Amino acid sequence: MSEFRMSKETRQQRLRQQLEADPFLTDEELARLFKVSIQTIRLDRLELGLPELRERTKQVAAKVYAQVRSLSGGEVYGDLIDVQLGRSGLSILDTDENMGFARTKIVRGHHIFAQANSLAVAIIDAPTALTGSAEIRFLRPVKVGERIVAKAQVIESVKNRFRVKVESRIDQEEIFHGDFVVFAMEDGQWAGD
Amino acid sequence: MSEFRMSKETRQQRLRQQLEADPFLTDEELARLFKVSIQTIRLDRLELGLPELRERTKQVAAKVYAQVRSLSGGEVYGDLIDVQLGRSGLSILDTDENMGFARTKIVRGHHIFAQANSLAVAIIDAPTALTGSAEIRFLRPVKVGERIVAKAQVIESVKNRFRVKVESRIDQEEIFHGDFVVFAMEDGQWAGD
DNA sequence: TTACTATTGGCATCTGGTATTAATATGTGA
DNA sequence: TCACATATTAATACCAGATGCCAATAGTAA
Numbered sequence: 001m002s003e004f005r006m007s008k009e010t011r012q013q014r015l016r017q018q019l020e021a022d023p024f025l026t027d028e029e030l031a032r033l034f035k036v037s038i039q040t041i042r043l044d045r046l047e048l049g050l051p052e053l054r055e056r057t058k059q060v061a062a063k064v065y066a067q068v069r070s071l072s073g074g075e076v077y078g079d080l081i082d083v084q085l086g087r088s089g090l091s092i093l094d095t096d097e098n099m100g101f102a103r104t105k106i107v108r109g110h111h112i113f114a115q116a117n118s119l120a121v122a123i124i125d126a127p128t129a130l131t132g133s134a135e136i137r138f139l140r141p142v143k144v145g146e147r148i149v150a151k152a153q154v155i156e157s158v159k160n161r162f163r164v165k166v167e168s169r170i171d172q173e174e175i176f177h178g179d180f181v182v183f184a185m186e187d188g189q190w191a192g193d
Numbered sequence: 194m195s196e197f198r199m200s201k202e203t204r205q206q207r208l209r210q211q212l213e214a215d216p217f218l219t220d221e222e223l224a225r226l227f228k229v230s231i232q233t234i235r236l237d238r239l240e241l242g243l244p245e246l247r248e249r250t251k252q253v254a255a256k257v258y259a260q261v262r263s264l265s266g267g268e269v270y271g272d273l274i275d276v277q278l279g280r281s282g283l284s285i286l287d288t289d290e291n292m293g294f295a296r297t298k299i300v301r302g303h304h305i306f307a308q309a310n311s312l313a314v315a316i317i318d319a320p321t322a323l324t325g326s327a328e329i330r331f332l333r334p335v336k337v338g339e340r341i342v343a344k345a346q347v348i349e350s351v352k353n354r355f356r357v358k359v360e361s362r363i364d365q366e367e368i369f370h371g372d373f374v375v376f377a378m379e380d381g382q383w384a385g386d
Numbered sequence: 387t388t389a390c391t392a393t394t395g396g397c398a399t400c401t402g403g404t405a406t407t408a409a410t411a412t413g414t415g416a
Numbered sequence: 417t418c419a420c421a422t423a424t425t426a427a428t429a430c431c432a433g434a435t436g437c438c439a440a441t442a443g444t445a446a
């Protein structure tokens with residue numbers, strides 16, 4: 001019979017945690033969970049500034065969606081500033097929120113790689129070019145919001161095999177470099193594979 | 194005045210594509226887009242078996258959410274299937290149209306890298322982990338639509354420095370492998386940088 | 387008791403739909 | 417050209433999961 005009555009404060013804290021753990025709970029379910037009325041839950045959400053179920057769902061969905069899309073963009077990841085086909089190229093990437101880890105705001109390595117890789121491929125003077133291998137190094141973490149400038153240069157080419165060096169900088173400071181081996185190919189070379 | 198009237202069939206096809214590209218469109222917006230009434234859109238969705246906005250949103254959200262939550266949500270590129278923190282992990286990436294070059298339908302290397310890299314980082318048992326360097330090799334081109342299974346294994350760890358080997362396969366055939374050096378870090382280690 | 391906060395209830399309203407039925411267009415074959 | 421089929425639009429009732437607002441009640445400390 002002794003129905004414990006949680007203090008408003010602790011209830012609200014737990015509410016926060018609960019929704020963090022599972023954002024797909026309706027107010028009704030939450031009300032049952034905390035043994036209070038639906039209205040109380042709504043008041044709590046209001047006071048805490050927590051959005052409703054649909055909004056939460058949308059936020060979860062949109063977050064990932066943006067992430068995947070950002071990697072899927074055009075043929076070059078970043079903005080191509082200058083290209084001398086077969087020789088060198090330059091691209092800029094403005095990093096943003098959804099390229100980074102939510103907690104640390106540090107840009108995930110594969111975005112930095114994507115910029116370098118797509119640039120390395122873009123400067124090859126051939127209908128199609130594919131990365132064969134690469135040796136890369138991340139020199140310091142990049143924070144969300146920083147602008148990365150990548151410079152690529154062909155340093156050797158033997159037949160259809162190119163070695164491309166890419167250096168990425170933020171304000172002159174080198175934050176990444178990579179040696180890429182890229183293969184140029186005739187159209188349809190791999191088509192019947 | 195010549196208002197073109199798309200055939201029902203082509204409209205429905207485009208509707209499908211449109212929702213694939215952006216699942217967050219209401220019937221109203223779709224109606225405007227296709228210049229038909231809202232009812233027509235609803236009939237189309239019914240015939241095509243396409244769920245309503247909220248359902249679509251939920252599905253996108255749930256998919257992400259299903260991925261192991263050991264990291265904060267959708268931090269991994271691909272679907273995390275299994276993780277033994279500090280030891281090994283497995284992820285699947287279903288490649289699609291917009292991961293590839295439009296002309297050749299070959300998946301851009303950085304998507305393959307992104308899967309491997311984020312997996313390598315995910316299996317480290319630390320609040321934060323960052324890629325320091327990597328040596329990678331693309332063994333054959335991947336065509337759009339193929340399913341890549343990446344397997345990662347920690348093969349050495351000295352203090353906060355881990356060497357992780359990742360092998361990516363399509364139907365048992367190895368298509369990529371990489372040696373990553375990943376650093377684990379305490380919370381806030383780079384914060385004041 | 388009084389005063390105040392916390393909780394609950396009731397009601398109108400909103401969005402983005404489903405489900406159903408009916409009224410119009412529009413096109414096509416005979 | 418008429419008749420029928422198919423496609424489109426319209427109208428209405430209903431639902432979930434909310435918001436916003438106001439009034440009623442419970443609990444609690446001075």
